[in-house]
Every structure is written in structure tokens, then in C-alpha cells.
Amino acid sequence: MRQKTRVRAGIVGSRFAASFHYAAVERVYGASPEVIGVHSRSRDSAEAFAGPRGIAVFDDLDALLDQVDVVHVCTPPVTHEAMAIAALRRGVYPIVEKPFTGFFGDGSDGFDGRTWPKQAALDAAMASVKRILDAEAESNADVLYAENWVYMPAVQKEREVIEKTGAQILWMHGEQGHSGSHSPAYGHWKFAGGGSAVGKGCHPLSALLYLKRVEGRARDGRPIRPATVSARIHELTRLPGYRDAGHLRTDYNDIEDAAMLHVTFEDGTLATVFASEIVMGGIKNRLEVMANNHRAVCNINPNDTMRTYNPDEAAFADVYLVEKLGTKQGWAPAVPDEDHTNGFPQEIEAFYRTVAHGEPAESDSGLAADTIATIYAGYVSAEDGGRETKIPLA
Numbered sequence: 001m002r003q004k005t006r007v008r009a010g011i012v013g014s015r016f017a018a019s020f021h022y023a024a025v026e027r028v029y030g031a032s033p034e035v036i037g038v039h040s041r042s043r044d045s046a047e048a049f050a051g052p053r054g055i056a057v058f059d060d061l062d063a064l065l066d067q068v069d070v071v072h073v074c075t076p077p078v079t080h081e082a083m084a085i086a087a088l089r090r091g092v093y094p095i096v097e098k099p100f101t102g103f104f105g106d107g108s109d110g111f112d113g114r115t116w117p118k119q120a121a122l123d124a125a126m127a128s129v130k131r132i133l134d135a136e137a138e139s140n141a142d143v144l145y146a147e148n149w150v151y152m153p154a155v156q157k158e159r160e161v162i163e164k165t166g167a168q169i170l171w172m173h174g175e176q177g178h179s180g181s182h183s184p185a186y187g188h189w190k191f192a193g194g195g196s197a198v199g200k201g202c203h204p205l206s207a208l209l210y211l212k213r214v215e216g217r218a219r220d221g222r223p224i225r226p227a228t229v230s231a232r233i234h235e236l237t238r239l240p241g242y243r244d245a246g247h248l249r250t251d252y253n254d255i256e257d258a259a260m261l262h263v264t265f266e267d268g269t270l271a272t273v274f275a276s277e278i279v280m281g282g283i284k285n286r287l288e289v290m291a292n293n294h295r296a297v298c299n300i301n302p303n304d305t306m307r308t309y310n311p312d313e314a315a316f317a318d319v320y321l322v323e324k325l326g327t328k329q330g331w332a333p334a335v336p337d338e339d340h341t342n343g344f345p346q347e348i349e350a351f352y353r354t355v356a357h358g359e360p361a362e363s364d365s366g367l368a369a370d371t372i373a374t375i376y377a378g379y380v381s382a383e384d385g386g387r388e389t390k391i392p393l394a
Contacts, residue, residue: 004030004031004032004356005031005032005356005357006031006032006033006034007031007032007033007034007069007070007352007355007356008034008036008067008068008069008070009025009033009034009035009036009068009069009070009071009072010035010036010037010038010039010058010064010065010067010068010070010071010072011035011037011038011039011049011071011072011074012038012039012040012061012064012071012072012073012074012075012083013038013040013072013073013074013075014038014040014042014045014046014048014049014050014074015045015049015074015182015183016182016183017074017097018038018049018072018074019049020339020344021072021074021095021146021344021348022035022053023339023344023345024339024344024345024347024348024349025072025348025352027345027348027349028345028348028349028352029349030349030352030353030356030357031352031353031355031356031357033352035053035055036055036056036064036067036068037050037055037056037057037058037064037067038050038055038056038057038058038064039057039058039059039060039061039064040057041075043057043059046058061083061086062086065086065087065090065092066090068092069092069093069355070092070093070094070095070144070351070352070355071083071087071092071093071094071095072095072097072146073087073094073095073096073097073146074097075097076183076185076191076192077097077099077100077101077102077104077191077192077193077198078102078104078185078190078191078192078193080096080097080099080100080101081101081128081131081132083096084096084101084132084135084143085131085132085135087141088132088135088136088138088139088141088143089135089138089139091139091140091141092141093141093142093143093144093351093354093355094141094143094144095144095146095348095351096143096144096145096146096368097146098145098146098147098202098203098206098368098371099192099193099194099198099199099202099371099372099375100129100132100145100202100368100369100371100372101125101128101129101132101193101368101372102125102128102192102193102194102198102372102375102376103120103121103122103124103125103128103193103194103376104189104190104191104193105189105190111189111190111254112189112254113189113190113194113254113255114189114235114254114255114256116189117383118376118379118380118382118383119380121376121379121380122373122376122377122379122380122392125193125372125373125376126372126373126376126392126394129368129369129372129373129394130394132365133365133369133394136365142354142361142364142365143364143365143368144351144354144361144363144364145206145361145363145364145365145367145368146347146351146363147202147203147206147207147210147347147363147367147368147371148203148342148343148344148347149203149204149206149207149210149285149287149343150206150207150210150343150347150362150363150367151343151344151346151347151350151362151363152207152298152300152341152342152343152346153340153341153343153346154287154298154299154300155207155210155211155287155298155343156343156346157296158211158287158289158296158298159210159211159214161294161296162211162214162215162218162291163214163218165293165294166218166219166293167215167291167292167293167294168215168219168269168291168292168293169211169212169215169269169289169290169291170269170270170290170291170292171269171270171271171272171290172208172211172212172270172271172272172287172288172289172290173271173272173273173274173286173287173288174203174204174205174207174208174271174272174273174274174286174287174288175204175273175274175275175284175285175286175287176200176201176203176204176274176275176283176284176285177200177274177275177276177277177278177279177283177284178200178277178279178282178283178284178323178324179247179248179249179277179278179279179280179324179326180248180249180250180277181199181249181277186199186255187249187251187252187253187255188253188254188255189253189254189255192255194255194256194375194376194379195233195252195255195256195257195259195277196233196255196256196257196258196259196275196276196277197231197233197256197259197261197275197375197378197379197382198375198376199255199275200259200275200276200277201259201261201273201275201375201378202371202375203285204273204275204285204286204287205261205263205271205273205371205374205375206363206367206368206371207287208263208271208273208287209226209271209367209370209371209374210362210363210367211289212224212225212226212265212269212271213225213367223366224265224266224267224269225265225266225370225393226263226264226265226266226370226373226374226391227264227265227266227390227391228263228264228377228388228389228390228391229261229262229263229264229374229377229378229381229388229389229391230261230262230378230381230386230387230388230389231259231260231261231262231378231379231381231382231386231389232259232260232382232386233256233258233259233260233379233382234256234257234258234259235252235256235257235258236257236258236276236278237249237250237252237257237277237278238250238252238257247280247326248277248278248280249277252277257276257277257278258275258276258277258278259273259274259275259276259378259382260272260273260274260275261273261275261374261375261378263374263391264388280326281302281325281326282301282302282322282323282324282325282326282332282333283301283302283322283323283324284301284302285300285301285342286298286299286300286301287300300341300342301322301323301333301335301341301342302322302333303333303335303341304333305333305334305335305336305341306333306334306335306336307331307332307333307334308321308328308331308332308334309330309331309332310328310329310330310332311329311330312329313327313328313329316328316329321333321334321335322334322335322338323338347363350362350363366394369394370391370393370394373391373392373393373394374391377389377390377391377392
């Protein structure tokens with residue numbers, strides 16, 4: 001049995017994402033992880049996170065980075081570039097939550113993401129990507145792109161099918177939607193880098209880009225990259241005639257709440273992505289693949305692993321069923337191990353094996369860069385009524 005390598009870890013951020021990252025670290029078995037501590041903008045929040053877990057609070061990010069091998073970047077997207085580069089310069093592996101990076105405005109008080117020229121936003125986003133990739137090239141560490149969709153069991157099973165059968169993917173479709181983000185920063189372009197296209201669409205899009213990479217590597221030894229995108233974005237909960245019934249989040253400042261992307265690849269095949277904030281009844285995560293030799297449907301969430309019928313809402317007050325369900329009364333999809341279904345422990349396991357043993361990560365900076373390039377080229381397309389737009393390559 002291989003000796004387990006000790007991996008010292010730090011966490012930046014202390015809210016929703018930090019919690020499931022920590023839970024996934026507790027399930028790592030291919031290395032011996034030790035979470036050293038947490039750094040957060042809010043000392044009170046950091047202490048509330050650290051106390052029950054018995055870890056230290058670091059007021060200074062540099063002090064935390066000096067003591068770890070890997071750092072979990074679980075903060076709003078506007079901070080990702082600076083934190084990733086700070087880690088890479090110290091030879092620390094950054095696990096960067098999605099979206100990877102982006103464009104976050106010009107710093108002015110009156111910045112409005114809806115009206116800002118989208119070609120300028122694309123150029124700025126790609127400049128941010130380049131700075132991170134340049135820092136990675138000069139570092140002994142690698143960027144680990146925390147896209148859990150890549151590591152979902154359903155997506156990894158489809159990877160196996162593609163590799164073993166030599167499948168040619170002709171069309172893929174992915175969706176993510178729910179009733180609104182947990183994060184108070186979401187809704188402001190200057191913090192989130194956009195709305196549904198980047199905040200929701202990055203998940204299925206990354207998985208679809210990943211599967212075309214798998215296909216290309218399996219057949220020709222090189223990934224098949226995205227080439228063009230056509231997109232539309234909408235602000236449905238801000239329509240003059242929208243009637244707010246109280247079930248959807250609506251406090252968006254300058255972002256869209258619905259987006260559609262149509263992506264063509266170098267080989268002429270295609271993928272479509274729907275992303276929105278208007279889905280009730282829990283998260284909708286779905287991916288479908290139409291290939292020349294098979295079809296695969298990944299009903300990630302909801303799925304029918306388990307269903308419950310509860311006639312009394314109060315009876316399930318202390319029972320967790322699935323994220324963003326809204327109500328537990330009546331029939332409901334109940335996920336016995338939601339983290340596993342969503343690929344979180346598999347993702348962190350793979351990343352810790354990269355840090356400990358040098359095993360290459362499936363979700364890397366190249367995939368992250370292509371995702372950002374596709375989304376922001378999509379914003380350019382949407383600004384021009386859906387015109388097909390070339391995707392820049394980092």
C-alpha cells in the first residue's frame with residue numbers, strides 16, 4: 001500500500017462553499033490531509049467556521065499561504081485571480097472555485113454590467129485568465145479548477161463510455177437552474193462577473209467542454225476545443241409585467257437571470273446550455289449526450305435514487321432532502337448522499353492526489369480558460385442579438 005503523503009491545506013472564505021470543501025477534505029483517502037486554518041474577510045465569520053472544526057483563524061492571507069501546500073479559494077469570483085496568483089507564487093496549489101475569473105467592472109461607483117461594452121468585458125476576462133496562466137507557468141504548483149460537474153459519477157461514467165467505444169459526440173445539452181444563489185455578492189456584476197451565463201452556465205458548460213476534450217484525446221491525442229458561440233440573455237424577473245409571487249430571488253442589481261448558449265466546436269459538432277434563476281422545486285442539473293454510437297442522459301438533480309412523500313411540512317423540519325427544494329411537503333426527491341452525486345468528494349480527492357503524487361487533474365486551468373472564453377464571447381454575441389462569435393483561445 002502506498003504511503004499516504006501529508007498535505008497541509010488552508011481555506012479562504014468561510015461560508016457555503018467553504019463548508020462543502022471542508023466536508024470533502026474529510027473524505028480524502030489518497031493522501032493525509034491536515035487543514036491548518038481559514039482566512040476570511042470577516043473575522044466573526046472565520047471564527048464561527050473555525051471553532052467547531054478546531055482549526056486556526058488567520059487574519060493575514062500570506063501567513064496562511066506560508067504554512068500550506070494547497071489552498072481552497074472559496075470566495076466571490078472577483079477575488080479569484082489575486083488569490084490564485086498569490087498562491088502560485090509561493091508554490092501553493094490553488095483550488096479555485098467556479099467561475100474561474102472574469103470581468104468585474106472598472107471600479108467606478110456607477111458601473112453597470114448590463115450596459116458595459118461586452119467586447120471590453122471579454123478582453124478584460126481573457127487578460128485575467130492570461131495573468132493566472134502566466135503565474136502557473138512560472139510556478140511549481142498547478143491551478144486546480146473546482147468544477148465538480150467534471151467529477152460527477154454520471155459524467156465520469158460517460159467519460160468511460162467515450163474512451164472505450166471511440167464515440168463521436170454530435171450534440172450535447174446541459175442545464176442548470178434554481179431559484180437564486182445563496183451568495184449575497186451574486187446579483188452584482190462587480191462581484192460575480194455576470195449573471196446566469198457565468199454563475200450557472202459555467203457548470204454544465206465546463207462538463208460539455210470536458211467531454212469533447214476527452215473525445216479528442218482518446219481518438220487523436222489532442223482536445224477538441226470550442227470555436228464559436230451564439231447566445232441570448234434575459235432579465236425575466238425585471239420585466240415590467242413580472243408578477244412576484246415570492247418564490248424566486250429577484251434582488252439582482254445588474255445581471256441577467258436567464259441565458260442560453262449555442263457552442264460549435266472545431267470539428268463542427270455542437271453543444272447547448274440553458275442556465276437560469278427561475279427554477280423552483282430544487283436545483284435542476286441535467287446533461288445529455290447524443291453520439292454516433294450511443295445516447296446518455298445524466299439526470300443529476302433531481303433524480304429518482306430516493307423519493308419521499310410527507311403529508312406534513314413540520315414533520316420533516318429537521319430532515320435535509322436536497323438543496324433549494326422550497327417545500328418538503330408532498331412528494332420530493334431525496335438524495336441520500338448529495339455531495340457524492342454532485343462530485344464534490346471525488347473532485348477534492350483527485351486534487352489532493354495531484355498535490356501529493358503529481359497525478360494530473362481532469363479539471364485544470366485549460367478547461368477553466370476555455371469556459372471563461374466561451375461565456376464572455378457569449379456575452380459579446382448576446383449584445384449583438386445572438387450573432388455567432390469567435391471564441392478566443394488562451
